Amino acid sequence: MITAFVMPALYIGGLATLLAVIILVAERYLMDYGEVELTINDEKKLKVKGGNTVLGTLKEHRIFIPSACGGRATCGYCKVKAVSGFAELLPTEAPLLTEEEIADSVRLSCQIKIKNDVAIEIPEEFFRIKEFHAVVDSIADLTYDIKQFCFRLVEPESIAYKAGQYIQFQAPEYGENTASVYRAYSMCGIPKRNDCVDLMVRLVPEGIATTYLHKHLSAGDEVTFTGPYGDFYLRDTDRRMICVAGGSGMAPIRSILLSMSKEQIAIKEPIFFFGARSKRDLFLVDEWWQFEKDNPGFKFVPVLSQPDPDDNWDGDTGSVVEIVGKYVQELSEAEAYLCGGPGLLNACIGALTKMKMPEERIYYDKF
Amino acid sequence: MDSTGPFVIFFASIFTGNILLSNFLGMCSYLSVSRELKTAWGLGLAVAFVMTCTCAVNYFVYHNFLVPLNLEYLQFIAFIIVIAAFVQLVEMVVDRVSDRLYAALGIFLPLITVNCAILGACLFMVIRKYDFLQSVAFGMGSGIGWTLAIMALAGLRRKMSKRSRVIPALEGPGIVLIVTGIIALGFLGFSGMVGIN
Amino acid sequence: MTSSDESASTHTGDPRLAEIEKRLHRGNYLRGDDRPLARILEEDAAEVTRLEMDLEDVTSKMKRLYDLGRKGLGDTVIVDVIFEVSVREERGILAGPWGDQFAAPKATVTAVNLRNGKTLTFSVLGWHLIRSHGFFQGMGSPFRIEPKELHDFFH
Numbered sequence: 001m002i003t004a005f006v007m008p009a010l011y012i013g014g015l016a017t018l019l020a021v022i023i024l025v026a027e028r029y030l031m032d033y034g035e036v037e038l039t040i041n042d043e044k045k046l047k048v049k050g051g052n053t054v055l056g057t058l059k060e061h062r063i064f065i066p067s068a069c070g071g072r073a074t075c076g077y078c079k080v081k082a083v084s085g086f087a088e089l090l091p092t093e094a095p096l097l098t099e100e101e102i103a104d105s106v107r108l109s110c111q112i113k114i115k116n117d118v119a120i121e122i123p124e125e126f127f128r129i130k131e132f133h134a135v136v137d138s139i140a141d142l143t144y145d146i147k148q149f150c151f152r153l154v155e156p157e158s159i160a161y162k163a164g165q166y167i168q169f170q171a172p173e174y175g176e177n178t179a180s181v182y183r184a185y186s187m188c189g190i191p192k193r194n195d196c197v198d199l200m201v202r203l204v205p206e207g208i209a210t211t212y213l214h215k216h217l218s219a220g221d222e223v224t225f226t227g228p229y230g231d232f233y234l235r236d237t238d239r240r241m242i243c244v245a246g247g248s249g250m251a252p253i254r255s256i257l258l259s260m261s262k263e264q265i266a267i268k269e270p271i272f273f274f275g276a277r278s279k280r281d282l283f284l285v286d287e288w289w290q291f292e293k294d295n296p297g298f299k300f301v302p303v304l305s306q307p308d309p310d311d312n313w314d315g316d317t318g319s320v321v322e323i324v325g326k327y328v329q330e331l332s333e334a335e336a337y338l339c340g341g342p343g344l345l346n347a348c349i350g351a352l353t354k355m356k357m358p359e360e361r362i363y364y365d366k367f
Numbered sequence: 368m369d370s371t372g373p374f375v376i377f378f379a380s381i382f383t384g385n386i387l388l389s390n391f392l393g394m395c396s397y398l399s400v401s402r403e404l405k406t407a408w409g410l411g412l413a414v415a416f417v418m419t420c421t422c423a424v425n426y427f428v429y430h431n432f433l434v435p436l437n438l439e440y441l442q443f444i445a446f447i448i449v450i451a452a453f454v455q456l457v458e459m460v461v462d463r464v465s466d467r468l469y470a471a472l473g474i475f476l477p478l479i480t481v482n483c484a485i486l487g488a489c490l491f492m493v494i495r496k497y498d499f500l501q502s503v504a505f506g507m508g509s510g511i512g513w514t515l516a517i518m519a520l521a522g523l524r525r526k527m528s529k530r531s532r533v534i535p536a537l538e539g540p541g542i543v544l545i546v547t548g549i550i551a552l553g554f555l556g557f558s559g560m561v562g563i564n
Numbered sequence: 565m566t567s568s569d570e571s572a573s574t575h576t577g578d579p580r581l582a583e584i585e586k587r588l589h590r591g592n593y594l595r596g597d598d599r600p601l602a603r604i605l606e607e608d609a610a611e612v613t614r615l616e617m618d619l620e621d622v623t624s625k626m627k628r629l630y631d632l633g634r635k636g637l638g639d640t641v642i643v644d645v646i647f648e649v650s651v652r653e654e655r656g657i658l659a660g661p662w663g664d665q666f667a668a669p670k671a672t673v674t675a676v677n678l679r680n681g682k683t684l685t686f687s688v689l690g691w692h693l694i695r696s697h698g699f700f701q702g703m704g705s706p707f708r709i710e711p712k713e714l715h716d717f718f719h
Binding site: 068070073074075076092179183202204205206207246306321341347365367 | 589590591592595634635637638639651653654655656657659660663665666667669670671672706707
Binding site: 008011012015016019020022023026027030031087088090091092113115 | 428432436438441444445448449452455456459460462463465466467470471
């Protein structure tokens with residue numbers, strides 16, 4: 001009786017155990033890539049655990065590669081040069097790489113896995129990107145839907161960035177949102193004050209991160225972000241500067257202009273066109289008029305597209321893109337710094353190129 | 368002992384005794400993964416591969432382990448354990464060897480474990496008392512037959528999505544099952560060509 | 565409510581849909597909707613057929629509203645005589661949750677059909693999900709568009 005039940009159970013159990021052992025051994029042998037060597041830029045050598053993507057592995061070693069899509073081969077920001085040791089191009093990478101990049105061994109670091117000793121090349125700026133823990137120092141209303149946030153750094157205590165760069169802010173799980181998201185915001189302060197980071201954030205309806213910032217943060221709360229990112233910064237030339245921005249796009253422009261010396265401003269004669277719909281969308285106007293007074297050569301031009309009758313607006317009216325043409329005509333020797341939504345950027349680039357500005361001298365944040 | 372030659376069994380299991388269209392095994396993954404031709408092809412190949420190998424392995428497990436110990440009645444449990452373990456191993460090997468293949472197929476491998484056609488093929492080979500060569504031929508043929516069926520359905524679904532006007536109530540599983548039935552009737556026409564039952 | 569790690573489609577459905585469903589839950593596209601993703605897609609597809617709506621035609625019209633409405637740079641624009649459109653754009657991109665490597669610009673289109681008085685609001689990402697995958701979003705999602713709403717707007 002017992003033998004009828006126990007023996008077969010033992011035999012099947014034995015078979016199952018044997019198979020489990022085979023799987024464990026196979027896992028140990030196949031899935032454990034052990035420690036491998038990752039060489040960066042031909043000089044930095046890291047001992048890393050194999051099996052993970054380049055993006056993930058570097059993150060574990062506190063080296064941050066820019067990414068906006070969480071490693072899903074969608075944003076294309078995480079490109080690195082794969083010098084040696086990697087498998088061939090994956091179908092997920094191809095749509096995001098140009099032919100030149102493919103020929104140059106540029107790959108998406110979120111897709112390529114480290115399974116043996118490998119070597120990569122990344123721009124030097126990436127080494128300056130860190131993860132920061134900070135505390136909310138102050139929150140100020142700039143308009144009915146734009147707030148300015150000041151984060152005081154805790155760990156690390158200071159940040160090294162170029163005026164015009166941005167950070168990736170982490171909005172944690174909150175309310176009904178079960179996952180944290182990262183969103184990019186340009187820094188609007190000056191790099192010299194390197195113990196804090198200022199952001200201008202406009203509330204987007206149903207926006208996960210902006211709702212968190214506007215409705216769930218108060219002074220003293222802890223925040224996390226990575227940065228600095230971006231190649232939108234002042235070019236050290238003598239050329240005339242045209243700046244165009246709308247809404248929260250003022251942030252990096254402010255950062256750039258406030259970091260310039262009086263001499264630089266006198267030489268480059270920046271003119272800042274700020275487009276808004278009506279008076280209630282304007283902010284920091286007084287600060288800009290004062291800046292104009294203190295810095296000869298600088299001109300501030302606010303433009304309203306649909307001023308309210310109550311605004312009593314006597315400044316420029318219309319599309320900010322058209323107004324640029326009213327103040328400047330010949331731009332073949334000038335450079336432009338643009339910040340705003342894709343529509344504004346496209347319209348500006350079109351208008352500026354018509355005014356003879358070469359495209360390589362039109363700078364804008366591509367995030 | 369069945370005396371039909373392995374080649375005959377191979378062809379018969381694709382057409383006349385198609386494991387999906389004649390025996391109606393392996394329907395759930397067939398219904399859910401038949402929307403696109405490319406993935407149907409990938410899954411079909413994976414199923415065919417696993418079916419062939421597990422028929423071979425389970426042949427040994429049955430004749431060299433279960434039979435000597437008079438445990439033939441435990442074939443269901445033993446076979447399914449072996450199938451699950453085998454698929455796990457395949458997944459690990461694919462992940463190790465080819466990122467490309469793993470990205471394309473990796474997500475389907477756990478689905479193959481629960482595909483009843485695979486267990487079904489192993490059980491049939493026991494019932495029909497096939498020898499080793501016949502078992503392998505049968506496993507391979509059944510796998511290819513399953514692939515053929517899912518490819519046929521995927522092609523039809525693609526055409527249907529562009530041209531057919533399906534009544535809303537039958538949209539989805541309804542019309543797919545009806546179409547499968549019609550294909551099965553079509554395959555019924557092959558019977559009598561070669562018999563393996 | 566299914567647990568956050570398992571979706572209703574895990575064991576018998578298309579495993580890729582299960583992966584997508586997980587991502588949709590995390591991104592709040594299925595907020596509050598208990599149904600498996602496959603069922604949501606089928607029910608909406610049935611509704612589309614019932615309404616005899618040509619989805620390709622309708623989504624092309626939506627794209628036209630976006631393309632021409634953008635030119636207003638946030639201000640209202642008249643498109644094709646009968647539509648009053650304003651497009652709100654933000655910087656940055658949104659990675660699509662479907663795993664199809666689609667990166668959507670952050671833009672929301674608000675359109676009023678002056679002929680029948682109906683209003684339609686959609687995001688570019690929402691438009692892509694409808695056009696490429698027949699996904700109108702879950703019942704609780706603030707960006708869900710009912711197929712009937714879409715149909716009535718253009719007729």
